[in-house]
Amino acid sequence: MGNPLNDALFAPHAGREAVFLHLPDASVLSHGAFLAQAARIANALAALGVRPGDRVAVHIQKSPDALALYAACVRAGVVFLPLNTAYTPSELAYFVGDSEAALLVCDPAEEETLRSIAAEAGCALRTLGVAGDGTLADLAAAQGAHFDTVSREEDDLAALVYTSGTTGRSKGAMLTHRNLLSNAETLVDIWRFGPDDVLLHALPIFHSHGLFVATNVTLLAGGSMIFLPRFEIERVLEGLPRATAMMGVPTFYTRLLDDPRFTRDLVGHMRLFISGSAPLLAETHEQFAARTGHRILERYGMTETSMNTSNPYEGERRAGTVGFPLPGIEIRVRHAETGAPLPAGEIGVLEVRGPNVFEGYWRMPEKTKEDMREDGFFVTGDLGLIDARGYVHIVGRGKDLIISGGYNIYPKEIELFLDAQPGVRESAVVGAPHPDFGESVVAVLVPEPGEALALPAIEAAAKRDLAGFKRPRHYVLVDALPRNTMGKVQKSVLRERHAAVFQTHPPGASGA
Numbered sequence: 001m002g003n004p005l006n007d008a009l010f011a012p013h014a015g016r017e018a019v020f021l022h023l024p025d026a027s028v029l030s031h032g033a034f035l036a037q038a039a040r041i042a043n044a045l046a047a048l049g050v051r052p053g054d055r056v057a058v059h060i061q062k063s064p065d066a067l068a069l070y071a072a073c074v075r076a077g078v079v080f081l082p083l084n085t086a087y088t089p090s091e092l093a094y095f096v097g098d099s100e101a102a103l104l105v106c107d108p109a110e111e112e113t114l115r116s117i118a119a120e121a122g123c124a125l126r127t128l129g130v131a132g133d134g135t136l137a138d139l140a141a142a143q144g145a146h147f148d149t150v151s152r153e154e155d156d157l158a159a160l161v162y163t164s165g166t167t168g169r170s171k172g173a174m175l176t177h178r179n180l181l182s183n184a185e186t187l188v189d190i191w192r193f194g195p196d197d198v199l200l201h202a203l204p205i206f207h208s209h210g211l212f213v214a215t216n217v218t219l220l221a222g223g224s225m226i227f228l229p230r231f232e233i234e235r236v237l238e239g240l241p242r243a244t245a246m247m248g249v250p251t252f253y254t255r256l257l258d259d260p261r262f263t264r265d266l267v268g269h270m271r272l273f274i275s276g277s278a279p280l281l282a283e284t285h286e287q288f289a290a291r292t293g294h295r296i297l298e299r300y301g302m303t304e305t306s307m308n309t310s311n312p313y314e315g316e317r318r319a320g321t322v323g324f325p326l327p328g329i330e331i332r333v334r335h336a337e338t339g340a341p342l343p344a345g346e347i348g349v350l351e352v353r354g355p356n357v358f359e360g361y362w363r364m365p366e367k368t369k370e371d372m373r374e375d376g377f378f379v380t381g382d383l384g385l386i387d388a389r390g391y392v393h394i395v396g397r398g399k400d401l402i403i404s405g406g407y408n409i410y411p412k413e414i415e416l417f418l419d420a421q422p423g424v425r426e427s428a429v430v431g432a433p434h435p436d437f438g439e440s441v442v443a444v445l446v447p448e449p450g451e452a453l454a455l456p457a458i459e460a461a462a463k464r465d466l467a468g469f470k471r472p473r474h475y476v477l478v479d480a481l482p483r484n485t486m487g488k489v490q491k492s493v494l495r496e497r498h499a500a501v502f503q504t505h506p507p508g509a510s511g512a
């Protein structure tokens with residue numbers, strides 16, 4: 001018996017000497033050196049008593065060692081639990097507690113802050129820094145580079161990735177070896193990745209996009225990555241002439257287009273630009289084509305399913321669509337309320353079935369049942385249609401969700417936070433169009449009558465408790481929220497009312 005994901009991703013297809021990572025300091029890391037480090041970390045995990053099936057929660061900056069930790073977990077049969085580096089200690093406490101992680105790995109600088117959280121959750125705490133520093137790095141350095149890979153079945157969990165939820169409580173999506181491997185195999189094939197590919201990697205690696213799509217695809221193809229710590233325009237412009245492919249959220253593409261140095265000549269070596277995680281405006285697609293001659297290939301996915309659809313590699317990449325269902329994956333459109341099948345061209349909720357669809361939400365059987373049809377289709381909550389030519393269009397969201405720069409924000413979570421602030425009677429949170437992030441967060445607050453509402457104090461509390469990308473970028477004070485006859489807050493009215501706030505206020509500004 002083998003270990004499906006390990007055997008496919010971490011057996012170097014292009015040879016151990018071949019380059020895996022091109023790093024910002026102009027050094028390179030070979031596949032062999034990367035795998036040796038992963039083996040040492042796997043030995044370190046075993047030395048710490050982490051067992052197959054245990055969860056390892058990871059809150060560290062992007063680095064080659066962070067990727068090696070992912071590889072080590074797969075190899076050791078451990079469930080990898082990546083966490084957004086923007087999460088605050090109070091957010092982290094929930095994930096570590098809910099997952100019953102055996103180990104939390106954090107940056108050396110936050111060890112002190114997270115000590116009590118780890119202790120409370122009963123999990124060990126070790127550190128891993130970007131410069132090969134930290135207590136886990138030290139332990140790994142003392143280990144050998146031989147590790148007996150732990151056997152896994154296709155149905156075994158490889159990762160647990162939390163996604164925020166409509167109720168305000170985050171849910172852990174359980175992803176198996178089959179889920180991740182089948183998707184990577186399909187994507188390598190349809191996007192034609194091979195050992196000669198050099199992927200410009202500027203995404204975070206704590207989400208499906210940067211880890212399971214970008215990294216797994218490169219690993220499976222035996223290619224290499226220009227591995228940047230984050231999306232920084234200077235470094236991206238510098239890397240593009242050496243790259244063959246890039247994956248990004250729409251903000252990457254609008255930022256590139258805003259820079260006059262981004263030209264057709266600069267991308268002469270590129271064969272593929274891919275966009276996802278949020279809607280790419282048709283206008284951005286067209287501007288990009290006019291500037292570079294490349295049609296951005298848009299695809300659609302979710303944490304729970306990895307990738308579901310893609311525009312074709314060859315054939316028409318249609319702006320404003322997310323392309324066709326991937327091979328082996330079925331998509332259907334159902335009526336949002338009744339669940340009845342809908343004819344082609346009609347708008348309903350997209351449902352998806354295939355080897356990519358996750359096992360369910362961690363310890364939430366009821367929630368899993370709600371979102372999973374008996375015949376195995378997963379209800380995405382995205383509203384869309386399939387046109388006469390078979391292209392899937394996403395036209396909105398049935399779920400109350402804001403996507404800011406590719407990060408999902410559920411208004412409920414922010415509303416619960418705001419409602420708990422002194423002087424706030426109630427709140428409603430909506431997304432408004434934003435020139436950089438696509439959408440950003442607007443908070444509408446109703447003050448308690450007769451009480452002074454201290455906005456600066458609320459903003460300070462938000463800074464302490466909420467990850468930066470979730471913080472409202474604009475506050476509005478009103479006497480009452482608009483409600484329908486049933487008493488439900490009319491979010492669409494609020495969205496309309498505040499649609500222009502980020503056009504008139506510079507990004508980051510707030511006002512009442």
Ligand code: MCA
Pocket residue numbers: 202203204207208209210230231249251252276277278300301302303306404405406407437467468469470
């Ligand atoms: C950073 N900030 C943001 C965001 N990112 N605010 C709103 N939305 C954001 N996305 C805030 C910070 O809190 C900080 O605020 C200020 O902006 C500067 O932070 P910095 O880190 O310097 O920002 P940045 O480097 O400009 O980041 C913008 C970014 C980044 C490059 C768009 O957010 C990014 O890489 N996004 C990718 C997200 C992603 O990978 N999503 C995939 C999810 P302050 O100064 O006030 O503290 S997986 C998925 O969706 C599915 C599976 C799929 O289909 O892919």
Ligand code: AMP
Pocket residue numbers: 163208275276277278279280298299300301302303304322380382394397403407408
């Ligand atoms: P996440 O929960 O972070 O995995 O985000 C998944 C959600 O991102 C999906 O349910 C969609 O709402 C959205 N999404 C991903 N890709 C696209 C896309 N190409 N166009 C529109 N929305 C997208």
